[in-house]
Amino acid sequence: MRWRTGASALTPKHLAAVFAASFVASLLLLRPAATLYHPTTSAKYSPPDAPTDNDQIHSSIIVPAYHERDNLAPLVKSVFAAVRDPAGTEIIIVDDNSRDGTVEEIQRLKRDEGHNVELLVRTDEKGLSSAVLRGFERARGQKMIVMDADLQHPPEAVQPLFDALSPETPLALGTRYGEGVSMSANWPLHRRIISWGARVLARPLTSASDPMTGFFGLTRDQLHRSKPINPSGFKIALELLLKSPHPAHLPEVPYSFGIRTSGSSKLSSKIMLKYVGQLVSLYVWAWGVFFHLLVAAGATVAVQVGEKAWRLRKRALTRGQEYPLGGYHSDAGVPPLSPKAKGRSVAGSRGLTSKSAGANGGGLADWVGNVVGGGSNQVLERKRFL
Structure with a gap:
């Protein structure tokens, strides 16, 4: 679930593996030119016949x-x-x-x-x-x-x-x-x-x-x-x-x-x-080798930055979402069962006035609203999650 929500991060062990793989790939793929021209031995054409002057x-x-x-x-x-x-x-x-x-x-x-x-x-x-x-x-x-x-x-x-x-x-x-x-x-x-x-x-x-x-x-x-x-x-x-x-x-x-x-x-x-x-x-x-080390370091930084950007994106997409067991993302801010998260007042939706809610301390009205409205399963799931 931490991976789904973007809460997990690359560990130093993962980054070390990325660095090593990038270094080996650079050594294998980025090599000097195989065919080279040697100025003193690679002459292919001879000069034309030289004139007298x-x-x-x-x-x-x-x-x-x-x-x-x-x-x-x-x-x-x-x-x-x-x-x-x-x-x-x-x-x-x-x-x-x-x-x-x-x-x-x-x-x-x-x-x-x-x-x-x-x-x-x-x-x-x-x-x-x-x-x-x-x-x-x-x-x-x-x-x-x-x-x-x-x-x-x-x-x-x-x-x-x-x-x-x-x-x-x-x-x-x-x-x-x-x-x-x-x-x-x-x-x-x-x-x-x-x-x-x-x-x-x-x-x-x-x-x-x-x-x-x-x-x-x-x-x-x-x-x-x-x-x-x-x-x-x-x-x-x-x-x-x-x-x-x-x-x-x-x-x-x-x-x-x-x-x-x-x-x-x-x-x-x-x-x-x-x-x-x-x-x-x-x-x-x-x-030489210093160039391959720079390539590996650059690839490691790129992977780390990309992974962090991906996690931030996932956290933004899943912010405030409920999960099957009633849990919610750690960055949701407001619990999904609260009136603010639902966008309406539970007490108001059940016809309870602010006065009656105050008389019962608010807790009874919320409990009655959840039971009458079929929210008992949500309450149980939330308790189980907690």
């Missing part, structure tokens, strides 16, 4: 693309117009087999306009992070920058990002949250909320202002010193922030985030779920 290539720009044909020509022209040394810079487009004319467009840019742009078409794998890693393999420059193909990363910020890379600062980030820059006014509100939420979730892992950025740079030596990377994620910059050696200073280059003018965004609920999975893997990698 290969020593001139000192900077590489990796651009992962999928159905971005219309954006490629404006991007390539703008980048080469913005960099200080176009002859020493290359652009590598990593396309996930779009089959939308990307191959023909890159060939035209090389043949007709003479731009130093290479194309890698992948047919056996997909994904943003793996595309970036394959681009790193093909790159010939010591300095490497990653940027999107949709022109939301401004080409004029490429050279400042290259300049921020040095042996002392082998990793640099472009940030959308620096001073003097802003998001595009046409960027949808829901995208701003998603970006803010992603940053908040990653905040305990890094102090970088924009760890979700897709616009960043690093040196080849920094990549090769990195620990194994998850190639199936969508935030490769966050992986490198955590798994490559931490420089004494992390340069952040502010840039104004633009709006897509052609093509469609690749963001979807599936990608967001994969980001959460990648984030969990990074927490497990960074915090």
Whole structure:
């Protein structure tokens, strides 16, 4: 009956069992990524045949693309117009087999306009992070920058990002949250909320202002010193922030985030779920057993709070209800057989005046009313309960 009325509570023994079960479940279900990319041993593609002037290539720009044909020509022209040394810079487009004319467009840019742009078409794998890693393999420059193909990363910020890379600062980030820059006014509100939420979730892992950025740079030596990377994620910059050696200073280059003018965004609920999975893997990698203990503690608190809310709800629903043996809930306040609980005066219902009730002390009138009205069973049941 205490469980029915919500009067029972979880004991410390129950809570300990919940904590232990949650800890074991976290160990089994929340594990680091099984397939990892080792920068020095996982190379799949070899660089293309190097030209005679290969020593001139000192900077590489990796651009992962999928159905971005219309954006490629404006991007390539703008980048080469913005960099200080176009002859020493290359652009590598990593396309996930779009089959939308990307191959023909890159060939035209090389043949007709003479731009130093290479194309890698992948047919056996997909994904943003793996595309970036394959681009790193093909790159010939010591300095490497990653940027999107949709022109939301401004080409004029490429050279400042290259300049921020040095042996002392082998990793640099472009940030959308620096001073003097802003998001595009046409960027949808829901995208701003998603970006803010992603940053908040990653905040305990890094102090970088924009760890979700897709616009960043690093040196080849920094990549090769990195620990194994998850190639199936969508935030490769966050992986490198955590798994490559931490420089004494992390340069952040502010840039104004633009709006897509052609093509469609690749963001979807599936990608967001994969980001959460990648984030969990990074927490497990960074915090180890402590993360599983936090998960178990959170699950235990959630169960305790939920159980307390359920008990309060049950107590509210059963408040004032009578039970077969005449008992009533301990929080009923007023006994169910009292005139106040019945909503009427027993004495009044039997035609007894307040004067006659007073003459008999009230007790006789109540007793007569219960007997005449068939309430003797209730009286007996109440006495039995008491």
